[in-house]
Amino acid sequence: TTGKTITCLAAVAWEPGKPVTLETVEVAPPKAHEVRIHILHTGICHTDAYTLSGQDSEGKFPCILGHEGGGIVESVGEGVTDVKPGDHVIPLYTAECRECVYCKSGKSNLCIKVRATQGQGVMPDGTPRFKCKGQDVYHFMGTSTFSQYTVVADVSVVAVNPQAPLDKVCLLGCGITTAWGAVTKLPGVEGSTVGVFGCGCIGLGVLNGARFKKASRIIAIDTNPKKKEWAEKFGATEFVNPTDLPEGKRIQDHLVEITDGGLDFTFDCTGNVNVMRAALEASHRGWGVSTVIGVAAAGKEISTRPFQLVTGRTWRGTAFGGIKGRTELPGLVEDYLAGKMKVDEYVTHRRELRDLAAGFDDMHDGECIRCVVDM
Ligand code: NAD
Numbered sequence: 001t002t003g004k005t006i007t008c009l010a011a012v013a014w015e016p017g018k019p020v021t022l023e024t025v026e027v028a029p030p031k032a033h034e035v036r037i038h039i040l041h042t043g044i045c046h047t048d049a050y051t052l053s054g055q056d057s058e059g060k061f062p063c064i065l066g067h068e069g070g071g072i073v074e075s076v077g078e079g080v081t082d083v084k085p086g087d088h089v090i091p092l093y094t095a096e097c098r099e100c101v102y103c104k105s106g107k108s109n110l111c112i113k114v115r116a117t118q119g120q121g122v123m124p125d126g127t128p129r130f131k132c133k134g135q136d137v138y139h140f141m142g143t144s145t146f147s148q149y150t151v152v153a154d155v156s157v158v159a160v161n162p163q164a165p166l167d168k169v170c171l172l173g174c175g176i177t178t179a180w181g182a183v184t185k186l187p188g189v190e191g192s193t194v195g196v197f198g199c200g201c202i203g204l205g206v207l208n209g210a211r212f213k214k215a216s217r218i219i220a221i222d223t224n225p226k227k228k229e230w231a232e233k234f235g236a237t238e239f240v241n242p243t244d245l246p247e248g249k250r251i252q253d254h255l256v257e258i259t260d261g262g263l264d265f266t267f268d269c270t271g272n273v274n275v276m277r278a279a280l281e282a283s284h285r286g287w288g289v290s291t292v293i294g295v296a297a298a299g300k301e302i303s304t305r306p307f308q309l310v311t312g313r314t315w316r317g318t319a320f321g322g323i324k325g326r327t328e329l330p331g332l333v334e335d336y337l338a339g340k341m342k343v344d345e346y347v348t349h350r351r352e353l354r355d356l357a358a359g360f361d362d363m364h365d366g367e368c369i370r371c372v373v374d375m
């Protein structure tokens, strides 16, 4: 296809630490193995805020952020076989080429086909497709969903059931899928005890997945008392607020006590390195498995006594919940349509594209789980 450049609106991040602004941008047609998508809805994730703050070592400015989107294919470049104009799609920040050593390993979802250029804010040929005021604008996470039109690599997009509402399943582009995969792909959750630190979108998704996998006891931990009701709705059988503990009592010690030795599985869903440590140390001696999901601020490091690992605890982490997007995401959309997985319930705020910057402020409101932006 030899398409034309499209002029549309986008929220542009000009420099770190400054709010995104609404701009008219030019979006070049897709080249070979690229797909141009009309984005209809996008969530705002903490990782967008993290990069906008200037903390992300991969942050390149000016850029168009956003990686939790849903839209319709507008046109495709040469050689694109898996999606066609009109398909309802979700862009994938974790690509799946099915050819690289990671894809073929059967051990990881971290495809490397386009990862290097993705981290540099450009398409696989080394150039961006966006321009604003005559200047090149970088892509972000291979998705850039804060634009009415975006271009992605064909390995970075998947078609989903068109009956699924895109203003909801856009959230499967990051938060919910990450959380759901992180727990449901772990062997042995059925009948086990689970501890979830942090009850934002990610933590609630883990709670929901733990209930789906029939964990026997699901303890939610959050410093915000308002999260108790949320946690219980998504699957928690108990809620602990660490700030309610007696002075000097550490959350991990409390959890080890009330679970007679620790939890079988714990998850950090906060991005706070002290919480990551507490989650590891709250897991059971001999077999506890603790998963890091939260993204810590640049320069932060985790620590614990090595004895914690010597005595049989496992510290692991996951990106995009270990989900292979092209192969597995359509099935998650079906699980949602079949009522197995909550999605609608995460949407607490809605914004128009012109107010997208205010959606970043919503995230700091203790009541916001996800803000969905109508593009
Ligand atoms: P959020 O801010 O909505 O939720 C965090 C929750 O943690 C809040 O409810 C907060 O009250 C609670 N919290 C804060 N400090 C705490 C403490 N000391 N103890 C217990 N609870 C505490 O964030 P979110 O959208 O759910 O994202 C969580 C993290 O996951 C972020 O760091 C985000 O960047 C990361 N993330 C990672 C991936 C991945 O692929 N690994 C994907 C998406 C998001």
Ligand code: AHE
Residues within 6 Å of the ligand: 045, 046, 047, 048, 056, 057, 058, 094, 110, 174, 295, 319, 320
């Ligand atoms: N680029 C950052 C790291 C950011 C990060 O850890 N990203 C997660 C997804 S967060 C989604 O909200 C991830 O998937 N990482 C794996 C990958 O390949 O990027 C930095 O610090 O450099």
Ligand code: ZN
Residues within 6 Å of the ligand: 045, 046, 047, 048, 067, 068, 174, 175
């Ligand atoms: Zn995200």
